[in-house]
Amino acid sequence: MDKIIVGIIIAGAVIFTIKSFINTYKGKKSCNCSDGCACSSEKKCPSDSKDIE
Amino acid sequence: MSTAIVLAGNPNSGKTTLFNELTGGRQHVGNYPGVTVEKKQGTYETDIGRFDIIDLPGTYSLTAYSLEEVVARDFLVNENPSMIVNIVDASNLERNLYLSVQFMEMGIPVCIALNMMDVAKKRGIEIDIDKLSKLLKVPVVPTIARSGKGKKELMHAVAANAFKDVEPLKVSYGLDIDTALDDMVKLIQPAGFLTDHYKPRWTALKYFENDQQVIEAGKKENKTIALKLERVVQKTADHLSSTLDAHPEGIIADHRYGFVNSILKQGVIRFYQDENRLLLSDKIDKIVTNKFLGPLIMAAVLMGLYKFTFAYSGVPVTFLENVFGWAAGFAQQMLPDGILKSLMISGIINGVGGVLGFVPLIMFMFLGISFLEDTGYLARMSFMLDRVFRMFGLHGSSVMAFIVSGGIAGGCAVPGVMATRTLKSPKERLATLLTVPFMNCGAKLPVFALLVAAFFAESKALVMLLITMISWVGALLVAWALRSTVIKGESTPFIMELPPYRLPTLKGLLIHTLERTWQYMRKAGTVILGISILLWAMMTFPGLNKARLAKFEYKRAAITSGLSLQTLNDIKTLEEKSLTKKALAVKENLLQVDLDQARAALKNSIAGRIGTSIEGVTRFAGFNWQTNIALVGGFAAKEVVVSTLGTAYSLGEVDPQETASLSNKLKKEKGWGPLTAFSLILFTIFYSPCFVTVVCIARETGSWKWPAFSVIFNTILAFTISLVFYQVGSIFF
Numbered sequence: 001m002d003k004i005i006v007g008i009i010i011a012g013a014v015i016f017t018i019k020s021f022i023n024t025y026k027g028k029k030s031c032n033c034s035d036g037c038a039c040s041s042e043k044k045c046p047s048d049s050k051d052i053e
Numbered sequence: 054m055s056t057a058i059v060l061a062g063n064p065n066s067g068k069t070t071l072f073n074e075l076t077g078g079r080q081h082v083g084n085y086p087g088v089t090v091e092k093k094q095g096t097y098e099t100d101i102g103r104f105d106i107i108d109l110p111g112t113y114s115l116t117a118y119s120l121e122e123v124v125a126r127d128f129l130v131n132e133n134p135s136m137i138v139n140i141v142d143a144s145n146l147e148r149n150l151y152l153s154v155q156f157m158e159m160g161i162p163v164c165i166a167l168n169m170m171d172v173a174k175k176r177g178i179e180i181d182i183d184k185l186s187k188l189l190k191v192p193v194v195p196t197i198a199r200s201g202k203g204k205k206e207l208m209h210a211v212a213a214n215a216f217k218d219v220e221p222l223k224v225s226y227g228l229d230i231d232t233a234l235d236d237m238v239k240l241i242q243p244a245g246f247l248t249d250h251y252k253p254r255w256t257a258l259k260y261f262e263n264d265q266q267v268i269e270a271g272k273k274e275n276k277t278i279a280l281k282l283e284r285v286v287q288k289t290a291d292h293l294s295s296t297l298d299a300h301p302e303g304i305i306a307d308h309r310y311g312f313v314n315s316i317l318k319q320g321v322i323r324f325y326q327d328e329n330r331l332l333l334s335d336k337i338d339k340i341v342t343n344k345f346l347g348p349l350i351m352a353a354v355l356m357g358l359y360k361f362t363f364a365y366s367g368v369p370v371t372f373l374e375n376v377f378g379w380a381a382g383f384a385q386q387m388l389p390d391g392i393l394k395s396l397m398i399s400g401i402i403n404g405v406g407g408v409l410g411f412v413p414l415i416m417f418m419f420l421g422i423s424f425l426e427d428t429g430y431l432a433r434m435s436f437m438l439d440r441v442f443r444m445f446g447l448h449g450s451s452v453m454a455f456i457v458s459g460g461i462a463g464g465c466a467v468p469g470v471m472a473t474r475t476l477k478s479p480k481e482r483l484a485t486l487l488t489v490p491f492m493n494c495g496a497k498l499p500v501f502a503l504l505v506a507a508f509f510a511e512s513k514a515l516v517m518l519l520i521t522m523i524s525w526v527g528a529l530l531v532a533w534a535l536r537s538t539v540i541k542g543e544s545t546p547f548i549m550e551l552p553p554y555r556l557p558t559l560k561g562l563l564i565h566t567l568e569r570t571w572q573y574m575r576k577a578g579t580v581i582l583g584i585s586i587l588l589w590a591m592m593t594f595p596g597l598n599k600a601r602l603a604k605f606e607y608k609r610a611a612i613t614s615g616l617s618l619q620t621l622n623d624i625k626t627l628e629e630k631s632l633t634k635k636a637l638a639v640k641e642n643l644l645q646v647d648l649d650q651a652r653a654a655l656k657n658s659i660a661g662r663i664g665t666s667i668e669g670v671t672r673f674a675g676f677n678w679q680t681n682i683a684l685v686g687g688f689a690a691k692e693v694v695v696s697t698l699g700t701a702y703s704l705g706e707v708d709p710q711e712t713a714s715l716s717n718k719l720k721k722e723k724g725w726g727p728l729t730a731f732s733l734i735l736f737t738i739f740y741s742p743c744f745v746t747v748v749c750i751a752r753e754t755g756s757w758k759w760p761a762f763s764v765i766f767n768t769i770l771a772f773t774i775s776l777v778f779y780q781v782g783s784i785f786f
Contacts, residue, residue, distance in 0.1 A: 002393040009396065013586035017689075020580055024748050 055096070055103040056215050057132070061125060061156065062140035063149050064111030065552045067168045069093075071140060071198035072108040075208070099205075101212045107134070113148075115155045116262045123266065129159060130250050135215040136162045138207065143173035143180060143195070144553075146322055150189075150313040151306075157191065160221035160252045162214055165193040166207050172553065179323040188316045199558060221252050226308045230261065230301060233289040237282055246278045247271060260286050261301040334553040338433065347437045354430065355461060355521060358421040359514040362414060369413035370502075374714040377406035381703075392593065399703040400589030401582070407699035407715050408577045408692045411499040416570045418463040418498065423565035427557030431456055436551060443544055445529040446536025450475045451485040455528065459494035462501075462521060463569070466490045466746040470753055480542035484532045486750055487763055490742035491528040493520060495573055496691035500737050503695055507716035508730040524738045531770070577692065584689050585696045591660035592682065592697075592704055597653060605650045612642045655704050660685075674736065674775035675729040684736065690743050728786050732779040739771035 060068045076095025093108040109125040116122065129137065137156050141149040156163050167182060186193040192210040196203035225231055237257035241248065247256050247270060259267040260282050271279040290301050297304070341350055381402045388394040425431055434456065439449030451473070452460075458469025469489040476482040493501065501520055509516040536542070597605075613621060616639065623632060624640045632640065655661050656678065663685060664678030671681050683697035695715070702718045719725050741764040742750070750760040 002389075002391045006392050006396050010586060010590045013583045013590075017580070017583040017587060020583070021744065024745050 055105045056135045056212070057105045057107070058136045058138055058211055058215065059107045059109055059128065059132075059134045060138050060140055061109045061129070061152075062111060062168075063113055063142060063145075063152055066111065066140045066142040066149060067198040068108055068111060068140045071166065071168065071196065071204070072106060074198055074201045074204055075104075076106055097208065099208065101209060104208065104211070107132075113152060115152070115159070116259070116264050126266075129156075129161060134161065136164055136211055138164050138166055138211060140166050140168050140198075143167045143170050144176050144178060146173075146178075146180065147310070147313055147317060150316070151309055153189070153191075154222065154224060154309050154312055157189070157219075157222035158224065158258065159255055160219060162217050162219050163191045164207070164211050164214055165189070165191055166196045166198075166203070167193055168196045168198050170195045170203075171197050171199075177325050179325055181321050181323075184319065185316070185321045188319060188321065199561075221254060223254065224308055224312045226305055229289055229293055229296075230304060233261075233285050234258065237285050240278055240281055240285075244275060244278050247274055257282070258305065261289075261305060263302060334429075334551075337554055338551065341430070342433050342437055347433075351434060351437065352518070354425065356514055356518050358418070358425070358461065359517040361421055362417045363513045363517070366414040366417045370410060373410045373413065377402055377410055378714065380406070395593060395704070396586070396589055399592075399700045400586050403699040403703035403715070404585035404589060404696035405577055405582050407503070407695045408499055408581055409574065410714070411502050411695075412570060412574060414502050415463060415495060415498060415573050416566060419569040420562065420566045422461055422463055423562050423569075424557055425461070426565070427555065427561055429552045429554045432552055441529070445533040446481070446544065447485055447488075447529070447532050448476055448478065448481040448545060451481065451532075454485050454489050455492055455525070458489040458492035459497070460492050460521075460525065462493045462517065463495045463498055464492060465494050465496075466492065466742055467749050469494075470746060470749045473753065478542065478545045480536070480540045481545060483754065483759065484535050484540050486753055487535060487759065488528040488532045490746055490763065490767065491524050491531065491739060493524055493738065494691065495569070496576075496743065497737055499692055499695045500687075501734055503698075503716050503719075504730040504734055507719045508725075508727045520734060520738065523735070527739060527774075576690070580690055581692050581696055584686065584693050585700065588660060588682070588686050588693070588697050589700050589704075591663075592655055592658045592700060594658060597650070597657055601653065601657075602650075605646055605653075608646045609643060612639060612646065651704060655679075655701065671772075673780065674772060675732040675779040676736075676775075677724055680733060684740070687737070688741055688744060690745070691737065694737065726786075728779060728782045732775045732782070735778055736771045736775040739767055739774055741765075741768045741771075 060072055062068050072093065072095060075097040095106050095108070097104040097106055107128065109128055110122075112122045112125045114122065115126045115129075128134075139153050139156055141153060153163065153165060165186075167180065167185075170180075173180065180195075182193050182195055192214050194203055194207040194210050196207055198204075226234070234254055234257045237260065238253045240246070241253040241256055246253075247267070251259075251267070256267060256271070260271070268279070268283075271282065286301070293299055293301060293304060340346055381398050384394065384397050384402060388397060431453070435449055435452035438452045442449060442451055453475070454469045454472040456464065457472045458464045458466045466489055469492065470486045473482045473486045473489070476485060501517065505513050505516050620633075620636050620639075624636050624643070629637060629640070656665060660682045661678065664681035667681050668676075668678045671677075676684065679698065679701040682701055683694045686693040686697040698719070699715045702715060702722065719730075741747075742760075747760045747764060750763055751757050754760070
């Protein structure tokens, strides 16, 4: 029984963590420390890397 | 139906404060320019209607020179709001109205919120509001955003004037430019050139102001018209240059100020005290920003902040440690032996508890920083550090990005990276956003607090100050190296408006402190919890194989062989003081076997194998394999360093009575000492930014090249610093 509960908890943690990272990567969340940064308007970010480089 | 309105104005004019007052929002407000670098949205609902309110970044002009100006202007042009609520700082009327004129030139209905009336009054400024409204032909409502005074009247004025058709304001820019503008409008209007978005005269003006965004859009729209417009501009510019020795941009700015002045001088503004008298803020600044006294005061302020934080957080931190210790002890007694018990105690309570235990410290640190921020002292720090920053190829505006990232401690690199948007030079911006992760963010703080409390308890504040200095010096040296090699380029000038000193409100301080503390707790309860569980699993599985387990069983059998059943039962059930000497010795031997088994299992786990595989290299910097696991976990989020150490040392612990805090465990652990602790502190300061920051750097630079550089370069730099420190330190200590 213990093993099943632990398995479920670990599976939940894996899904949650991966989902959080994907959301951060895609910029789906608002900009803050824990969730990452979303550029809701593309023009807020430099239009391409040439702007910086 | 709701009415869409925008709050716009100069930086530090109180837009975000008014936004929070109207929407009940909790957006961050700071007594320094550049707090809002992206738009924020909220709703205001009363009997007069429902309003969708957008808080735009503060700007001085609407020409696309910097990102926040682009954000503000794009929104006004593309979203077509019903009204602009222009927040105007009543104590700096002339400069603020310069932007108002540009709003009115766009042809969008404007309502002026004449904010900070209390400050203006204190400065002896009297404003004839009715006359100002009449001359500008827009509603003007006096407000004090900090207390919410005037917000109802403002929204009534908005409701009454939104959707009204307004003619764009026509400011005369002198015969030469006016004639050219008329000619350009004649070209723009019939061709419908960019008229979907912009009014014709406004487009023409932007050509004169050399607005690259409009010029580029024009080229895409109609190359022939665009070329004709550029010719008109060039011809006029040449003429102005030869006759007046001036550029069109300068003449346009002069005429806008002239227009504002012509209004103010019609009895709108009156100074009933000497306009040039030294204000209290100026008097304070004479001392606080003094070339010699300023840096000393700054060091004293930081030292005071750290002393305050450690002094007041000590008791609640110990209390929370005891609470988590008690929870671990309770779980130890209540849960049956097995992996669920191990997950609860080592993975969750000791992992996340290690991070949550520092909540009081974080809270006091945030309270102190919020106080400095709200008084306006942080802006002075920027001002003083500008000279230093320029020496290292950075910009005065970089200072605020550093402070937001945790320059004093307790910030976050993500908004720090975002704050670099206020920098106009792309190269200075890149150098800043690659170095802000060196600051001591709130996630690094528990790592430092843990190690400082364990190994430098006598001089906590001093060591914290030293850590701060090291991170700043390191960041500046890296910036200098980058600006001298891969991102070479000229420095740009820095002009900063110093906001007046303000006494922070209790409400403001509480909102800032609680908001940041909540963010820290939320992160501990979500992302850190998830990662802690994963790392616990990595530190638990696959465990020991049957042969190795049998070896430990054999050792136990050897220890207990020849003992009577009664003695064995006593060892299991009685307390140590009730045992005979022989039984006590057996119990200790058995515990040692348990400990060896637990450590062998940990070392054999997935994480243990990763940790030991790199120990051959990292031990030269003083890091054992448990520390390696923690540091690898720290790539996900820096707090994980603490939670992983908590889990690692908890999994290696077998005494059920042992509920000591992690700092006490580290103190007793072999191989740990001040030298190892400081080496780890140095590594934590400099090594790779966390995952979220890496993603943000990628988004802000528009490529993965720079975040990859940041991860690799920072980690190599951190290891080199720790290695040199540890090896040199080992000679002396």
